Amino acid sequence: MARLKGSRAAPKAAKYQLRLYVAGQSARSIAALTNLHRICDAHLAGEYQIEVIDLLEQPQLAKGDQILAVPTLVRKLPEPFRKIIGDLSETDRVLIGLDLKPMET
Amino acid sequence: MRRRRPRAKESAGQAPAKGLSKAPTGILGVDEITGGGLPRGRPTLVCGGPGCGKTLFATEFLVRGALEYGEPGVFMLFEETAEELAENTRSLGFDLDQMVARGQLAIDHVRVEPSEIEETGEYNLDGLFIRLAYAIDSIKAKRVVLDTIETLFSGFSNQAILRAELRRLFSWLKDRGVTTVITGERGQGQLTRQGLEEYVSDAVILLDHRVSEQRSIRRLRIVKYRGSAHGTNEYPFLIDEQGFSVLPITSLGLDSQASNEVVSFGVQALDEMLGAKGMYRGTSALVSGAAGTGKTSLASSFVDASCRRGERCLFLAYEESPQQLVRNMRSIGIDLQRWIDKGLLQIQAARPSSHGLEMHLVSLHKAITTFQPRALVMDPISSLAGAGTLEEAQAMLIRTIDFLKQKGVTALYTSLTTGDRAIATSEVGISSLIDTWILLRQTELNGERNRTLFVLKSRGMSHSNQVREFILDEHGIGLRDAYLGPEGVLTGSARLAQEARDRERELRQREELAREQSRLLTRHKALEAQREALDVELQNAADELGRLTGDEQRRRERHAGDQKQMAKSRQVDLPRNGRSNSHG
Numbered sequence: 001m002a003r004l005k006g007s008r009a010a011p012k013a014a015k016y017q018l019r020l021y022v023a024g025q026s027a028r029s030i031a032a033l034t035n036l037h038r039i040c041d042a043h044l045a046g047e048y049q050i051e052v053i054d055l056l057e058q059p060q061l062a063k064g065d066q067i068l069a070v071p072t073l074v075r076k077l078p079e080p081f082r083k084i085i086g087d088l089s090e091t092d093r094v095l096i097g098l099d100l101k102p103m104e105t
Numbered sequence: 106m107r108r109r110r111p112r113a114k115e116s117a118g119q120a121p122a123k124g125l126s127k128a129p130t131g132i133l134g135v136d137e138i139t140g141g142g143l144p145r146g147r148p149t150l151v152c153g154g155p156g157c158g159k160t161l162f163a164t165e166f167l168v169r170g171a172l173e174y175g176e177p178g179v180f181m182l183f184e185e186t187a188e189e190l191a192e193n194t195r196s197l198g199f200d201l202d203q204m205v206a207r208g209q210l211a212i213d214h215v216r217v218e219p220s221e222i223e224e225t226g227e228y229n230l231d232g233l234f235i236r237l238a239y240a241i242d243s244i245k246a247k248r249v250v251l252d253t254i255e256t257l258f259s260g261f262s263n264q265a266i267l268r269a270e271l272r273r274l275f276s277w278l279k280d281r282g283v284t285t286v287i288t289g290e291r292g293q294g295q296l297t298r299q300g301l302e303e304y305v306s307d308a309v310i311l312l313d314h315r316v317s318e319q320r321s322i323r324r325l326r327i328v329k330y331r332g333s334a335h336g337t338n339e340y341p342f343l344i345d346e347q348g349f350s351v352l353p354i355t356s357l358g359l360d361s362q363a364s365n366e367v368v369s370f371g372v373q374a375l376d377e378m379l380g381a382k383g384m385y386r387g388t389s390a391l392v393s394g395a396a397g398t399g400k401t402s403l404a405s406s407f408v409d410a411s412c413r414r415g416e417r418c419l420f421l422a423y424e425e426s427p428q429q430l431v432r433n434m435r436s437i438g439i440d441l442q443r444w445i446d447k448g449l450l451q452i453q454a455a456r457p458s459s460h461g462l463e464m465h466l467v468s469l470h471k472a473i474t475t476f477q478p479r480a481l482v483m484d485p486i487s488s489l490a491g492a493g494t495l496e497e498a499q500a501m502l503i504r505t506i507d508f509l510k511q512k513g514v515t516a517l518y519t520s521l522t523t524g525d526r527a528i529a530t531s532e533v534g535i536s537s538l539i540d541t542w543i544l545l546r547q548t549e550l551n552g553e554r555n556r557t558l559f560v561l562k563s564r565g566m567s568h569s570n571q572v573r574e575f576i577l578d579e580h581g582i583g584l585r586d587a588y589l590g591p592e593g594v595l596t597g598s599a600r601l602a603q604e605a606r607d608r609e610r611e612l613r614q615r616e617e618l619a620r621e622q623s624r625l626l627t628r629h630k631a632l633e634a635q636r637e638a639l640d641v642e643l644q645n646a647a648d649e650l651g652r653l654t655g656d657e658q659r660r661r662e663r664h665a666g667d668q669k670q671m672a673k674s675r676q677v678d679l680p681r682n683g684r685s686n687s688h689g
């Protein structure tokens with residue numbers, strides 16, 4: 001699990017509070033986390049906090065954030081609440097989902 | 106499956122080839138038409154248009170499963186929230202919150218909000234599986250409801266992933282061995298919008314809510330049921346405050362109690378036409394006849410008799426208002442108002458067509474459960490057909506008759522027939538459920554109509570085969586023996602005229618007889634007198650004879666005495682006599 005526990009040391013009240021839901025250590029889970037770190041380091045350096053939740057270990061948490069698909073990245077803060085599903089391989093869409101890039105028309 | 110058959114033959118003693126295991130739903134009627142319930146451990150699709158009762162079906166399946174069969178259930182909601190569901194089902198008397206607290210039910214509301222979701226690459230629905238598994242494990246659920254799973258399709262754009270995941274979900278549910286109900290919205294030209302669920306489900310139940318001739322009709326049909334026989338008809342169903350109930354026409358239980366107690370019709374002569382002097386309590390009587398044959402009057406008389414015994418009676422009047430009924434019955438000497446005042450009689454007047462057959466029967470059920478009548482009159486059942494098709498009315502009626510029989514309510518139904526043909530058509534659907542059938546008829550003869558009555562059938566007792574004339578006047582209902590003569594059955598004026606003629610003839614005959622009697626009497630007297638005269642004559646003759654004989658005797662004696670004296674005087678003595686003797 002150590003590999004997945006990836007929250008970087010960050011200031012107490014990080015601007016971006018992200019939570020990544022995965023189911024076990026599948027290749028997709030690891031890809032999602034890797035992609036997430038890559039994107040965050042590139043765009044949100046020092047401003048983010050990532051919490052990884054493995055639903056196989058804590059299934060009761062799936063209900064709270066309405067998780068259906070895995071992996072799901074949830075942007076808890078800043079408001080509004082956003083959900084990004086998939087392995088986060090499409091960087092542009094992740095940025096749109098995080099409101100870091102305006103929606104393309 | 107293919108290999109099981111020969112093996113089952115070989116080892117007959119081991120695990121007999123049982124039918125498919127079924128999980129009873131507890132929903133009225135559904136278990137009857139499915140032959141025991143839904144396929145256990147497998148998914149069943151319940152589909153239909155909006156507002157057809159899918160969610161209610163699913164809810165009842167879970168609630169009754171938990172309460173009646175001890176099988177906890179998971180309710181996964183995709184459309185309503187748990188609060189909304191609890192609110193909606195509270196009116197049915199289900200306390201979902203309490204069931205959740207007791208661990209009989211787990212509710213998980215799955216919210217799918219497309220605007221919040223951004224898809225970035227590959228994913229699967231393990232989150233859903235995990236939630237479901239967690240909910241199942243938390244209460245050791247045996248049943249699962251997914252309502253309505255296709256909502257997922259609006260939340261995720263990758264249909265290929267979704268379809269694959271749903272297939273995986275169905276097989277996962279089977280592996281878990283939970284009996285599942287999946288609801289689905291009906292699609293164009295197929296049972297569901299995605300056309301997926303019906304193929305992966307083991308059973309498919311189609312609910313339909315249609316409007317025909319401005320009336321709403323609910324129907325249920327089992328489209329498929331793998332590995333089991335099932336009813337293939339469309340069954341009407343109701344949704345009321347008791348929940349969902351299907352009306353299986355053919356699978357009614359006949360387990361009502363049979364009472365030996367006899368209930369009067371309130372018409373003595375009619376009671377006497379029946380072997381038991383009335384109808385058995387808890388049975389049903391049908392009074393059928395054309396317009397104006399006295400059906401309502403006979404029904405009122407039955408009500409009156411019931412109230413006289415102090416028993417509550419419910420009168421469902423479909424054609425008259427209570428006031429009208431009370432007034433009209435007063436004209437034949439039946440005072441219904443006093444029974445209303447005493448609270449023994451409740452008259453419910455409403456046209457069944459005003460709010461549909463289903464609602465009508467719902468209100469009937471309610472009235473019966475709250476008022477608890479021992480007798481009931483439906484006047485007339487033929488107007489139920491006006492609220493639906495004939496078949497529907499019959500189905501509902503059969504259900505009602507059965508319900509009443511089970512409650513032990515003695516019921517009298519009237520039925521309006523048009524002409525003799527109707528006997529064979531309109532009542533044929535329920536005649537088999539009727540125990541006593543009284544037919545009222547009108548005969549038209551010599552320019553007038555008269556009512557006749559006869560008993561067509563009466564189960565469990567002998568009955569008169571006579572056609573009686575049925576008379577309504579201010580004293581109430583009376584029956585007269587119809588005149589049976591060479592011209593057939595005569596009623597009304599014809600009967601009166603014939604009776605008068607008969608009386609006259611009889612009078613004449615009596616007079617004739619009296620005359621003859623007096624003539625004979627006179628003759629008898631005359632003969633008697635003659636006989637007396639003869640007797641006197643005879644006596645006289647006898648006397649004369651006696652006298653003559655006596656005279657002769659005396660004459661002889663005198664003559665002998667005279668001779669003796671003469672001999673004495675002529676001195677003819679004894680020696681002469683002796684000489685003559687010796688000479689002799």
